[in-house]
Amino acid sequence: MIIKELREIDLFSDTSDEELEEDVRGVLIELKKGDHLFHEGDDAVNFYIFLEGTLEIYRIIRGEKLSIGFFTKGMSGGEVPLLSGTRHLANGIAVTDMKVFKVDQDDFWYMLGNCSTARGKILSNMSTRISALTHLSFQREKLASLGTMAAGLAHELNNPASAAKRTAESLANTIHEFDIFSTEILK
Known part of the structure; x- marks a missing residue:
């Protein structure tokens, strides 16, 4: 030994x-x-x-x-x-x-x-x-979350047409709701 x-x-x-x-x-x-x-x-x-x-x-x-x-x-x-x-x-x-x-x-x-x-x-x-x-392990999970968030942000920044389309759809919905609301008020 x-x-x-x-x-x-x-x-x-x-x-x-x-x-x-x-x-x-x-x-x-x-x-x-x-x-x-x-x-x-x-x-x-x-x-x-x-x-x-x-x-x-x-x-x-x-x-x-x-x-x-x-x-x-x-x-x-x-x-x-x-x-x-x-x-x-x-x-x-x-x-x-x-x-x-x-x-x-x-x-x-x-x-x-x-x-x-x-x-x-x-x-x-x-x-x-x-x-x-x-x-x-906790640090690794935080880094993975940051990576996912960064990828989503990069996608949004790299795809302005998609963002513009969503904004236009949102605007169209808002205008439609405004029309309904204003019609109700004027009655």
Whole structure:
């Protein structure tokens, strides 16, 4: 086990060596620059502790890469889709060579049940990430609404004949109503 390396991670800074040996199970994996740790849509079956290097989280939207964030040494991730039972919502690619401690789903649940210090920090991290995802989703919805509104305005500006026709129809209706109203008054 890699107790010394895990001890340097904030997630386990208050955990005893005995707890680390008994409650934290996983495997050390190495990624080369350009390797994917996971892809959008993959089943979320692992929790990751980043020991060396940098992982970029990104999505492909309308054919373009949108960088969401980075995981670096000392950080952990994967708890949001793992705990919520969803698939990965983004891709994870190594932007440098990396060392990652990978904890599978069963061992993750075991660790949560038995290692109270790690459990508190993992749930706190999850809460922060869910808040960030909620904010990002809200911003995306606002941008989509603005885009729709801008498209409608552009259509109106680019199609003056349509606007003139609607105005003429409205004017004709108003004149017709005025005629009816004035006829009623004059009776």
